[in-house]
Amino acid sequence: MMTYQFDWGPIWDARGLIAQGLLMTIAVSAVSLAISIVIGLVVGSGGASNSRAARTVSALFVETMRNVPLLIHMYVWYMAFAFLRLPAFTCAVLGLSLYSGAYVAEVVRAGIGAVRRGQMQAALATGLTRLQAMRLVVYPQALRIIAPSLASLFSQLIKDSSLASVIAVSELTYAAGAIEGQTFRTFEVYIAISILYLILVTAASQIVMLVPGARNEAASASFADA
Amino acid sequence: MPDVILQNLPFLLHGLWTTIDLSLWTILGGTLLGAALGTIRFVRAPVLGTLSMLFIEFIRGTPLLVVLLITYFALPALLGYRTTAYKAALLGFVLFIGAYLAEDFRSGLRSVRPSLIQAALATGLNRWQVLRLIVAPQAMRSVIPSVFNQYVRLLKFTSVASIIGVTELTGAALLVNARQFHPIAILTTIAITYLVLCYGLSLVGRALYAHFGVKT
Numbered sequence: 001m002m003t004y005q006f007d008w009g010p011i012w013d014a015r016g017l018i019a020q021g022l023l024m025t026i027a028v029s030a031v032s033l034a035i036s037i038v039i040g041l042v043v044g045s046g047g048a049s050n051s052r053a054a055r056t057v058s059a060l061f062v063e064t065m066r067n068v069p070l071l072i073h074m075y076v077w078y079m080a081f082a083f084l085r086l087p088a089f090t091c092a093v094l095g096l097s098l099y100s101g102a103y104v105a106e107v108v109r110a111g112i113g114a115v116r117r118g119q120m121q122a123a124l125a126t127g128l129t130r131l132q133a134m135r136l137v138v139y140p141q142a143l144r145i146i147a148p149s150l151a152s153l154f155s156q157l158i159k160d161s162s163l164a165s166v167i168a169v170s171e172l173t174y175a176a177g178a179i180e181g182q183t184f185r186t187f188e189v190y191i192a193i194s195i196l197y198l199i200l201v202t203a204a205s206q207i208v209m210l211v212p213g214a215r216n217e218a219a220s221a222s223f224a225d226a
Numbered sequence: 227m228p229d230v231i232l233q234n235l236p237f238l239l240h241g242l243w244t245t246i247d248l249s250l251w252t253i254l255g256g257t258l259l260g261a262a263l264g265t266i267r268f269v270r271a272p273v274l275g276t277l278s279m280l281f282i283e284f285i286r287g288t289p290l291l292v293v294l295l296i297t298y299f300a301l302p303a304l305l306g307y308r309t310t311a312y313k314a315a316l317l318g319f320v321l322f323i324g325a326y327l328a329e330d331f332r333s334g335l336r337s338v339r340p341s342l343i344q345a346a347l348a349t350g351l352n353r354w355q356v357l358r359l360i361v362a363p364q365a366m367r368s369v370i371p372s373v374f375n376q377y378v379r380l381l382k383f384t385s386v387a388s389i390i391g392v393t394e395l396t397g398a399a400l401l402v403n404a405r406q407f408h409p410i411a412i413l414t415t416i417a418i419t420y421l422v423l424c425y426g427l428s429l430v431g432r433a434l435y436a437h438f439g440v441k442t
Contacts, residue, residue, distance in 0.1 A: 004305075064421065067382070067420065067421045067424035067428075068420050068424075069384075069386075071385040075400075075409075079409035159289035166389055173289065173291055187300040194288040197287055
């Protein structure tokens with residue numbers, strides 16, 4: 001028996017709060033995204049390098065970071081390192097960046113591995129240094145290959161940012177909880193923010209797929225989604 | 227082992243058991259749901275196919291926490307039934323992981339070569355028999371890595387159930403921490419526990435793939 005009376009009015013009235021939450025979600029995600037790309041690039045390049053030590057360190061980092069739940073990552077920064085007195089926003093960003101960074105690293109490593117070896121040798125033969133060869137020849141091709149996987153990782157990251165609500169970062173899910181508490185429009189508020197997440201996630205993955213050539217690779221990409 | 231862990235060991239172990247119990251039932255339910263939805267999408271069933279796609283896209287675009295809030299608060303309010311945190315978490319996890327598994331199963335089914343399907347049809351098997359006897363067994367073997375990826379992801383995600391009040395490993399640890407406040411010892415211990423569980427599960431996946439896997 002459906003006895004629930006829909007009433008979207010209170011949700012519309014709380015649009016200011018929802019917009020603030022949405023902006024906070026975008027802020028947490030964008031900062032974490034930037035940091036996780038840096039982490040992923042460094043650790044992933046280490047994982048694809050010729051040095052055994054670099055590969056071991058990279059694998060240890062990746063396995064440790066991604067086999068611990070994101071929620072625990074956040075609590076570690078928020079509670080175990082409470083003596084650092086980091087703001088909740090910083091804790092959320094640190095947890096999210098390290099966790100997602102490990103996933104990005106795996107994708108980057110696979111991407112570098114997928115660029116044919118001859119490319120690197122040819123680049124070195126033209127007189128480029130190793131660093132130049134990576135930057136100018138290998139990375140651009142790898143980026144094209146990994147763009148679909150990155151798109152799915154980034155949308156994962158945006159959704160994962162909802163866990164920041166448990167350490168009192170006032171992002172979208174937190175705002176939803178607050179609005180629910182005030183209005184008791186339980187169903188409406190959670191459906192509304194689900195739709196907002198859906199829009200955000202779709203937009204983010206479309207932006208990543210703007211990488212030139214990414215769409216051609218999408219058909220042939222064979223990396224497992226995280 | 228730190229004192230705070232030893233003193234609360236039975237309570238924490240009970241939490242660990244709840245995590246494992248929740249994960250196993252979700253793996254069972256989610257795999258069934260995922261296989262059903264993946265097959266429906268693969269055979270392009272008329273109305274069901276579209277409904278499955280909408281469901282999958284909705285779930286995949288929504289954070290797990292929001293899914294749990296929907297199964298714990300929103301759905302019972304909408305449909306007028308009572309639920310417990312455990313049941314709501316289980317339902318949420320099954321729906322969530324089922325949607326992701328559906329896409330993995332579908333891509334597995336699609337990875338079977340069309341010529342094989344045509345050959346099977348030519349031998350006189352009907353479409354259902356071809357799916358059951360030829361396509362599904364091969365697809366199952368090729369999707370082992372991505373399916374176990376999802377299982378590991380799910381195992382980690384069970385920690386989110388603590389937010390709606392399930393006393394699984396994370397929930398138990400947070401309660402102990404609230405009473406005795408030893409965040410470093412407690413969080414390190416459960417982080418290591420998750421690490422061992424997840425790494426172990428991924429090793430099981432790798433072993434299964436090494437044994438049964440087909441390279442596509």
